[in-house]
Amino acid sequence: MKKLITPFLLLAALVSAQPSFTGPMPAPPADLRPDTLRRAYQARVDETLDWYLHAIDPAGPLTREQALVKLVRGQDAAAVSRRILELLAEPQSGDMFWMFPWTAIAFTGRDQLSPEARAAIRDAWRTYFPMRGDTENHWVMYYASLFLMTELYPDDPGETWFNGKSSEENHAEAKGFLLHWMDLATTIGQGEFNPTHYIGEYAIPMLYLAAWAEDPAMRQRGRMMLDLLMAELADNSLHGVLRGPNARTDDTSVLERWNALATYFSWTMYGHTPPPSGYGGWGIYFAIAAHHYEPPPLFHLIATDREFDREQHDHKRSRRRWRYSDVEMMPVYKTGYIRRDYAVGSYQGGVTDPIQAHVWDVTWHEDDPRGVHNTMFSVHPHASARVLQMYFTEYPDWMIDLLASQGKPSYGVPDKILGCSPYEQVFQDLDTVIALYAIAPGENFQRVNGFFSRNLRDVTEDASGWIFARGGNTYLAYRPLAPYTWDELLGYRQLPRGNSGYVWERFRPEGPVDRILVSPHANNGTIVQAASADEFESFESFQAAMRALPLEFTLEPRPAVKFTTLRGKKVAFTYGEAPVVNGQAVDYARWKLFEGPHLNAELGSRKITISHGRQHRVLDFNTVTISDYVTP
């Protein structure tokens, strides 16, 4: 590897070799013939399965995942059956995360397991009471599992299921939700859009529907939703690395963009980036049924072709709001712009998900992204019990502390760099982002945090007010609109658990550390302009070009910017008003479900066209059909 590898990665490599994780950067496939792609896809799936098999301790018991892989490989069914009886004799836990693994075992083992093991699995669905959860991904896991299990046991009465409903009732309810969710996603957009980790919670259930649903329409719908997820992943990733915005991400992935479960899917599908450690954890549950799916060559082209620049506009939606909001779901207007060297993405700001949203960033390409914090952005570190109450049923006082105790340590700290804010409004035009902030009096943190990676080079605070830097082959210009200071960004280290969940301490990581530009002013703003180094003779010439760009701004009474971008666009953006580009106000009401070179759909259409050049695939959820065609 060319870049630094974190100690964690090294340790992981020593414990158990994962060929693609520790090996050199893979080259994008040159041979795009379907059979070649299929063989390469299956080889990656096999690598994942093999890693789990090789990790088996001959003297120890099989894990649930190892047992499952043995079933996939048709090995030792008798021993696996005995182990399943042992596993199910223990108290069960995990709620909806319990459901899909046991669904996978039930289906994979239905022709191999002993009658006793199959009966134990079946009975566990009577005795264990899984919670349905409170987020969309929870429900997708819950209902996809229930749909499949009630097809496997179609005629059972209510007393044989944990929820007292018959197979027929459960099946109808599960189908009802799944159709509802697919309908939302294909009419007004997905809620948990572009998630760095939760993509697994959608992709795995959809794969299982595609693999095992007896209902042909649901099997087809599973495949279609999986197509949509993987096409979006291809379209939103920079050489396999999913960048922002993200409805949900975490404190690690928002900086080290490669280090996410989404990367496992990029690797498995397209092979152009290494998988994360342990194949992302949940990756194994995709691998065990991955032979039921393969992405079409068209998706490979979308994922790997970076020869032309492209801009994509999508319509998404926020998480459902229970209270303290005039709308149930806020519309999200998402912009993505990808070039060979970098990607810029954003949505308009506001609170889409209360905890883990990431509104905008510039992510630059690294030849080897492992361990690299290849991104730049700013945030208002908003933390509010009332906003949390919009989305959760809890009382106000403990919610902020609760989040840290439940594994989300940064929510209530002033130097956080993860999350969205009701006081942030963002506009993007190609590779220019303007983020404006008008933080209300009384808010906890009257500041804006700008993220400056340890991997940036030549960071220069220019007398003009611009801060210039280089990341990969990308030139970056960051303009804070209010005075600032610098802080080091400390990490979060988990301490032994206390009586109330996770306990954390902050620590300074070894070696170079990331920095935060701290701008402690309520009315504020950030302008970021990216460009490829290939566009300029030198870094200095880029800086000169930036200095020459017309820029006017004011922070009082509201932040307002007039800026001519590097691409020659005259952008005027005032907090609380529609952005204006070349004299024309941006009309979000005209935003389509998808609009760009690769994904297109009208709002409300349930019909998505996925394209690359002359190749097209149409996912028509009205007719539940997939159509491929080539234009002349």
Add this chain to the structure above:
Amino acid sequence: MKLPRLLLPLFGLLAATTVTAAPAYDFYICANINRNYVIGSKIVTTNGIFQRTDEGGWRHFGYNDTSITAVAFDPRDRNVIYTTALNGLWRSLDGGATWRICNSWDMTEGREVAVDPNAPDHVYVAFTDGIAVSTDRAQTLVRRENGLPERGKFTQTIKVDRTRAGRVLAGCEVGIFLTEDGAANWRRVHVTTDTVNDLQQSPHDPKIWVAATQSAGALISRDGGITWDRFAGVPTERALYNVTFDVTNPDRLAIGSWAHGVLATEDGGKTWTSRNAGLPENPRVWRVGVDPAGRLYASVFQETLFHSDDFGRTWHPNDLAGSLVNYFFTLPKAAN
């Protein structure tokens, strides 16, 4: 064992009950003993309905769920049990041995359930996005929200007036709502800007109701919930989680609050005092309850359950280390 019987409306009976050595009631809580648990966690914990035993301990029964928010019983048959939880409304017809989720995917996160003592087939459920009603012991469940606002109908609490069938009060995001026709129509009787967290009808005088709110303090109604006044001595700047009457003393009420701990009055609400001495520092009280013998309980967040026999002047750890009590419920004791 199924023990069908006609039980008198709860509080009417309790008001007439004299305290004896062998109390003629059963005392239940909905509690989690689940430090360190998060959704999807592999930690195995014990949660749900607990009944106090005659020896003073707690016996868990029913399904194990960290999210149970309330419990109610059919007054004719204590084997018919209802709970609200994250999955919605659950019902057992056999004393908790087996359960059924009564709602479909379009209802979620039940907050409270109440059975009409004068029409016991009628079950009212508070949900995050409104109110649902069953007229057949929760075999079917339909939304009844005429009169509730399109937005603002997050319903945290729902209680049935024991004096008249179909008269129900609901505490919502934007105020207190009343129906007098079994939820066919609702009208707002009190406006709030934030959620009404609890409603209780006095066991001594059914015209008296009290409410605990997120930002409007504690409220009292003396006309059956039609008009409301604020208790002057109760602070408004922080959320109050619940309020409880003392069935043995009409002048006693207690409020549970994360910020204020336990607040108590012994003069019918004219004056309120903090009753936190003996509780952990910054007590973070999640719920208070009074059993029909007049013992006051305070659930301190993930610490333990405390009790007081002098209405909060002194506290004693009760049991259930690491617990969180979401609900207290008292039921006339079943005959042998």
